[in-house]
Amino acid sequence: MFTSLQVPSQCSEVHYEVELGVVISTGGKNIPESSALSHVGGYTLALDMTARDIQSAAKKKGYPWSVAKGYDTFCPVSSFIEKDKIVLDDCRLWLKVDGETKQDGSTKNMIYSVPFLISYISGIFTLEPGDVIITGTPEGVGPVKPGQTLTAGIEGVLEMTFPVVSA
Amino acid sequence: MFTSLQVPSQCSEVHYEVELGVVISTGGKNIPESSALSHVGGYTLALDMTARDIQSAAKKKGYPWSVAKGYDTFCPVSSFIEKDKIVLDDCRLWLKVDGETKQDGSTKNMIYSVPFLISYISGIFTLEPGDVIITGTPEGVGPVKPGQTLTAGIEGVLEMTFPVVSA
Numbered sequence: 001m002f003t004s005l006q007v008p009s010q011c012s013e014v015h016y017e018v019e020l021g022v023v024i025s026t027g028g029k030n031i032p033e034s035s036a037l038s039h040v041g042g043y044t045l046a047l048d049m050t051a052r053d054i055q056s057a058a059k060k061k062g063y064p065w066s067v068a069k070g071y072d073t074f075c076p077v078s079s080f081i082e083k084d085k086i087v088l089d090d091c092r093l094w095l096k097v098d099g100e101t102k103q104d105g106s107t108k109n110m111i112y113s114v115p116f117l118i119s120y121i122s123g124i125f126t127l128e129p130g131d132v133i134i135t136g137t138p139e140g141v142g143p144v145k146p147g148q149t150l151t152a153g154i155e156g157v158l159e160m161t162f163p164v165v166s167a
Numbered sequence: 168m169f170t171s172l173q174v175p176s177q178c179s180e181v182h183y184e185v186e187l188g189v190v191i192s193t194g195g196k197n198i199p200e201s202s203a204l205s206h207v208g209g210y211t212l213a214l215d216m217t218a219r220d221i222q223s224a225a226k227k228k229g230y231p232w233s234v235a236k237g238y239d240t241f242c243p244v245s246s247f248i249e250k251d252k253i254v255l256d257d258c259r260l261w262l263k264v265d266g267e268t269k270q271d272g273s274t275k276n277m278i279y280s281v282p283f284l285i286s287y288i289s290g291i292f293t294l295e296p297g298d299v300i301i302t303g304t305p306e307g308v309g310p311v312k313p314g315q316t317l318t319a320g321i322e323g324v325l326e327m328t329f330p331v332v333s334a
Binding site: 010062072 | 291
């Protein structure tokens with residue numbers, strides 16, 4: 001259990017990415033888009049932290065990126081959000097660094113819809129209850145430094161705050 | 168629970184990679200190489216199945232590879248192997264397709280030793296009890312097709328067999 005976001009000493013540039021998380025309640029394989037939302041139990045707010053320097057170096061070499069998103073504390077999520085609290089057609093997500101708005105977008109601008117993502121992913125592997133799908137971030141990603149404070153929210157639903165520390 | 172290896176319809180080339188799996192019993196962060204083996208509870212034999220076509224396409228684009236190793240049934244492991252059954256300095260791993268030997272190597276030729284891997288990985292994220300680290304494969308990887316049978320083993324310890332089916 002972590003209560004702060006760590007910037008590891010190995011990383012020179014750690015970026016925030018605020019994202020909607022989809023919590024799967026009923027698993028399945030090859031789920032059609034038309035029934036995908038019946039597999040959703042609720043939502044969560046996620047910060048998909050990314051070591052951009054590590055990711056960029058891996059991309060150039062054709063190496064896997066997993067490590068760039070895998071440091072301790074890199075994907076904090078909020079408490080569980082009941083399904084009927086989120087209006088998927090237009091859910092506003094925002095992120096502030098030290099109180100200054102950096103990201104402010106709506107799920108209406110998603111490149112891939114939640115039903116598409118569930119259908120696509122379940123065509124690759126079986127989804128299980130409790131799996132969380134994070135769904136991509138609005139414009140405005142950028143670096144965060146130790147000493148700053150990240151606050152992210154879903155308008156009208158919840159917000160969460162993390163101090164950023166070095167590790 | 169799966170008892171066969173699936174070749175997904177989306178993949179034109181699925182490769183076997185026989186590997187030693189290391190089962191962590193005591194977690195930790197920044198574990199030094201000198202004490203790394205005290206964090207090992209035992210071992211397992213793993214088949215790190217890889218959709219080589221999907222992986223190659225992702226590498227070219229600088230995309231993540233996770234999906235290429237993430238299809239259902241892609242990393243079967245054997246039963247748990249007690250720690251004292253494995254001689255890490257020279258443990259022989261082999262793999263046969265339809266009875267024909269395709270891979271036959273020893274851990275003495277590993278590029279990265281087990282203590283190095285534990286130390287390196289735990290420098291990125293905290294290892295937890297039950298985590299399994301797979302450690303790389305000997306030469307001889309190649310494709311497998313539905314209808315074939317994969318058998319893999321650790322000399323003198325165990326072997327496991329999987330029929331290959333289409334999915």
